Amino acid sequence: MKAPFALFRPAGRVGPVIIASVVVISIIVVSVFGTRLAMAQKEDAAGRRNRKSTYAALAEAPEKASEKKNPFEGDTQAVAAGGKLFEQHCADCHGSKAGGTRQGPSLLREEVQQATPGTMFWILTNGVVRRGMPVWSKLPEQERWQIVTFLQSLKIQSVTHNQ
Amino acid sequence: MVARIIPEPIRRNFPGLIALIFSLLFCRPSLVLAQESPYIVTYDHYLEEPGSLEVEYFSTFGTQRGGNDFDAFWTEFEYGATAWWTTELYVDGQTTFNDSTIFTGFRVENRFRLLQREHLVNPVLYIEYEQTSGADKILKEVEGHDVESDYADSNAVLRKEHDHELEMKLLLSSTFKGWNVAVNPIVTKNLLPSEPWEFAYAVGASRPLALKASPTRCNFCLENFIAGMEMYGGLGDTQSAGLHDTSHYLAPVVAWNLPSDWTFRLSSGFGLNDNSHRLLLRWGISREFSGFGEVVGRLFGGRP
Numbered sequence: 001m002k003a004p005f006a007l008f009r010p011a012g013r014v015g016p017v018i019i020a021s022v023v024v025i026s027i028i029v030v031s032v033f034g035t036r037l038a039m040a041q042k043e044d045a046a047g048r049r050n051r052k053s054t055y056a057a058l059a060e061a062p063e064k065a066s067e068k069k070n071p072f073e074g075d076t077q078a079v080a081a082g083g084k085l086f087e088q089h090c091a092d093c094h095g096s097k098a099g100g101t102r103q104g105p106s107l108l109r110e111e112v113q114q115a116t117p118g119t120m121f122w123i124l125t126n127g128v129v130r131r132g133m134p135v136w137s138k139l140p141e142q143e144r145w146q147i148v149t150f151l152q153s154l155k156i157q158s159v160t161h162n163q
Numbered sequence: 164m165v166a167r168i169i170p171e172p173i174r175r176n177f178p179g180l181i182a183l184i185f186s187l188l189f190c191r192p193s194l195v196l197a198q199e200s201p202y203i204v205t206y207d208h209y210l211e212e213p214g215s216l217e218v219e220y221f222s223t224f225g226t227q228r229g230g231n232d233f234d235a236f237w238t239e240f241e242y243g244a245t246a247w248w249t250t251e252l253y254v255d256g257q258t259t260f261n262d263s264t265i266f267t268g269f270r271v272e273n274r275f276r277l278l279q280r281e282h283l284v285n286p287v288l289y290i291e292y293e294q295t296s297g298a299d300k301i302l303k304e305v306e307g308h309d310v311e312s313d314y315a316d317s318n319a320v321l322r323k324e325h326d327h328e329l330e331m332k333l334l335l336s337s338t339f340k341g342w343n344v345a346v347n348p349i350v351t352k353n354l355l356p357s358e359p360w361e362f363a364y365a366v367g368a369s370r371p372l373a374l375k376a377s378p379t380r381c382n383f384c385l386e387n388f389i390a391g392m393e394m395y396g397g398l399g400d401t402q403s404a405g406l407h408d409t410s411h412y413l414a415p416v417v418a419w420n421l422p423s424d425w426t427f428r429l430s431s432g433f434g435l436n437d438n439s440h441r442l443l444l445r446w447g448i449s450r451e452f453s454g455f456g457e458v459v460g461r462l463f464g465g466r467p
Binding site: 140 | 198200207209210212213214243245246247276279280281338340341343371374375376377378379380386422453454457
């Protein structure tokens, strides 16, 4: 009987076929498992709880962080740049108009729009890892503020729209 | 025969799988910018976004004293299972000039984020199982007493050795004022009981060329380029710890992140002592497929 590892011995003609199978099956298994895990979190009631918890994360921002001022406040260039960054990094989960998708909550909701720029910046930096939002500190600080500026401009837009 | 070994759910969804592969190959690129770090050996603490699949191809040209130069290559499939867990599969191969091209093994790796929030230093646990032959030359890690002369034999000789190793790294990384600094202590154990634990390190620092984004979409803006330096090498093993008979490399690195979610990386590693290859010229290309997990999940019965 062959040892288990002998099946995968990286030599001979059978190697690439087995490895190709391992690649395809691994991707499928991990994808299905990961997606099921994510979908399970988004089942109706649980999904509502999840969204509430996601918004509740806004309240976790330390006071000092919440009070930080946006260095780009009112800067139209920053709004444009932030819009570009939002489209590149955030729109997949939060929707191209920030209205939310199955993956991420709406950023037009009152909870977000009433948050201070410092709070938005803090959430962007720290993510909400347990709820699926990754940390975005890999974006330089200025770029994160540009995204916040863009989100603040949505606030003005949504207020205008409501009026 | 093939039909018998493929599980029923996969056979049933075979047309869907074909459609998925075609959609990956021919779908309109989204506007997701990968924003990948330039490191090829060192890891920072950033994981793959949940549900995204990143497919990467890397190549390492290495000079070899006392043997033939080589080009080692590997493909990575990196999937963000959650915001705190990324899983990855590597498939390795190499061409030794004037010798042959061979498949050299595979690796399965998992990275776990240990803390929920950002801190001054952010730890990530890295665990890898690898099953490679002695002919594996990707030099993704330089461990223990790995030296240049280990790779001088022909492929026919080197491939007779089979390594089953468990590798653990603590990825410590910090980002401040646009700079990322990452330090990776590495411990490796060949699963043969007689083999010692081996030690290694990788450190890196990098920074985007511009810290502020421009308002328009562009390929050549400075913000799309990240440059840095990494250094890696072996630190001996439990039987003989220390820097004697170890090799070390210093490598400038650069990454170019395109708005079409492609990333190019380039690195030229220079050997720092006589035990090191004189040059390891590496390049890589990668593409991120966001929402991949959801697409696959739907094919296998997930809710639309």
